Amino acid sequence: MDRISIHAAEYPHILLLEDSLLDAELIREQLSKVEPKVEIRAAQNRADFIRALDEGGFDLILSDFSLPDFDGMTALEMASAQVPDVPFIFVSGVLGEEVAIESFRRGATDYVLKQRLIRLPAAVERALAEARERVERRRAEHQKELLVRELSHRVKNTMAMVMSLVRRTARNSPTVGDYSLNLLGRLRAMADAHALLFETNWSQADLSDIIQRTLAAYSQGRGERFQITEGPSVYLDPKASLALSMVINELTTNAVKYGALSVENGYVLISWLRTTEGAGERVQLQWQEVDGPAVSPPGDPGFGTTLIERSIAYELQGDVTLEYAPTGLICRITFPVPADVSLT
Numbered sequence: 001m002d003r004i005s006i007h008a009a010e011y012p013h014i015l016l017l018e019d020s021l022l023d024a025e026l027i028r029e030q031l032s033k034v035e036p037k038v039e040i041r042a043a044q045n046r047a048d049f050i051r052a053l054d055e056g057g058f059d060l061i062l063s064d065f066s067l068p069d070f071d072g073m074t075a076l077e078m079a080s081a082q083v084p085d086v087p088f089i090f091v092s093g094v095l096g097e098e099v100a101i102e103s104f105r106r107g108a109t110d111y112v113l114k115q116r117l118i119r120l121p122a123a124v125e126r127a128l129a130e131a132r133e134r135v136e137r138r139r140a141e142h143q144k145e146l147l148v149r150e151l152s153h154r155v156k157n158t159m160a161m162v163m164s165l166v167r168r169t170a171r172n173s174p175t176v177g178d179y180s181l182n183l184l185g186r187l188r189a190m191a192d193a194h195a196l197l198f199e200t201n202w203s204q205a206d207l208s209d210i211i212q213r214t215l216a217a218y219s220q221g222r223g224e225r226f227q228i229t230e231g232p233s234v235y236l237d238p239k240a241s242l243a244l245s246m247v248i249n250e251l252t253t254n255a256v257k258y259g260a261l262s263v264e265n266g267y268v269l270i271s272w273l274r275t276t277e278g279a280g281e282r283v284q285l286q287w288q289e290v291d292g293p294a295v296s297p298p299g300d301p302g303f304g305t306t307l308i309e310r311s312i313a314y315e316l317q318g319d320v321t322l323e324y325a326p327t328g329l330i331c332r333i334t335f336p337v338p339a340d341v342s343l344t
Helices: 021-031 046-055 072-082 097-105 114-171 176-199 207-218 238-257 303-315
Strands: 013-017 039-043 060-063 088-092 110-113 226-229 267-277 280-290 319-325 328-336
Touching: 013 021, 013 046, 021 039, 021 114, 039 046, 046 072, 060 072, 060 114, 072 088, 072 097, 088 114, 110 114, 114 176, 114 303, 176 207, 176 238, 207 226, 207 238, 238 280, 238 303, 238 328, 303 319, 303 328
Parallel strands: 013 039, 013 060, 060 088, 088 110, 226 267
Antiparallel strands: 267 280, 280 328, 319 328
8 A cells, every 4th residue: 555644534644854943833833724634743853754754654744954964855865765655845944946946856745935834734735635636546546457457357257158158058959959049048147147246346146136137037928937935135256146147047947948847837946045054154045846747867967967066066165966856856055155245
């Protein structure tokens, strides 16, 4: 972080390097007119100044030019090297035009003649405001860089996932029609999950919203056949949200093609609850198909089954069991709640 602090919740801190007690008192009197009010730390010599630089915590330096054991230009060089973002203003009675120009060249912010101390409050307020703007601009630029890097990382991950879906879907689709239908469904599930996360500024998504958003593409004409028993609010991070959306999509696609949603009276029960196992909390999510055709374990698990198992294991750090019951598939998913995401 920047060495300059520009205290928001407290008064700005000023380091005053001045060996004359009378001049220091006159300067303090002028600084009492500054808004917001300022805190002043005095330094009378080189040792005091070095100690103050080492301790830091100030937002502006005011310095005399002529000092007993060193000079103001040296003080400026020391400050520029150690706290380059802190504004530096000379307050002197002997600063000529050439010296003033040279001080600006070396990084001074301003200079005020002791014969015209009435200028000091305005000079201090302007220097603090400009420093605050620099800090905010630098913070905004840093945040922008972080967002660009994060976006680049997400785009790369998304493209890698899309390419994997394209290859694996093609490998496991017997016809072009199946390939198109399966691929579009998986890409739509990804897009829906991304849209949901963007609505929350890519922070977290509620489990109920993830399920509802994923099922929406299949609900037309089947809305009453998805019976959802709302459990506790469970908020998932982006990685878990995307993975769970893909899993729900695979289960729904399979139910439409081969399971309970492929026959007239079949329906799906979806529920979840919170449990405490060992040291942490876990979510138990169940997908149960009812009144569907008889199902049996596939001889050679397809990509959909693989996607479900790997997504739960690697992205949610959880477990999944698939039970091929006489009345339809039952999928039980258990995963830990991410440590930094709330579960209520």
